[in-house]
């Protein structure tokens with residue numbers, strides 16, 4: 406079901422103590438200041454902090470716990486890895502998959518991501534599946550072809566029922582952590598294109614029901630403009646999710 410979502414991807418930042426202080430501030434601010442608007446907040450801390458941060462989230466409200474990655478197998482001899490089932494068992498409801506940093510630094514390709522998606526869904530997690538082009542691709546005017554391929558090869562193998570559980574995040578690589586945000590028009594045109602591709606691969610209802618988030622230097626100043634676009638249903642926030650005031654302002658931008 407399509408919802409407005411603001412997800413904070415903490416990446417490899419904070420200590421447990423800093424993370425606990427941060428989430429405590431965020432929860433207090435959001436509870437005091439965000440009253441009416443139906444926006445879901447997903448907090449994605451590093452693996453070791455999931456349980457502790459999860460315990461600080463008020464149950465049954467707008468807050469949800471998410472992880473930043475999972476392994477494709479359910480169990481086994483994979484030293485250092487974390488399965489989707491483990492994440493689910495510590496309270497995670499979401500998992501980010503296909504982030505460009507995973508694709509770039511850890512060699513995650515469409516084949517592997519397809520397996521991870523299946524593993525996440527089998528464990529009852531909702532994947533936040535990321536797509537997005539590099540600057541080179543955008544400058545070569547290949548953005549739409551590139552996104553189409555990422556969706557087809559990585560995501561559209563899912564059944565209708567599986568796809569229902571998926572949130573998509575459009576994150577142009579050139580905008581991540583660079584301070585260079587996509588304009589609201591650039592975001593809107595790619596989001597609309599993604600929705601069109603969903604309609605083709607599944608049906609119009611699936612397209613209308615999918616939440617599509619924008620990520621890439623979204624902040625307290627530009628969130629309102631981005632979120633006002635008809636096909637932008639929220640944000641996947643990196644840097645600004647580590648500052649309680651900024652993250653709260655982003656949540657308030659709906």
Ligand SMILES: O=C[C@H](O)COP(=O)(O)O
Nearest residue numbers: 414581582621622643644
């Ligand atoms: O997952 C979050 C994105 O990579 C965006 O990061 P950023 O807001 O720091 O640009």
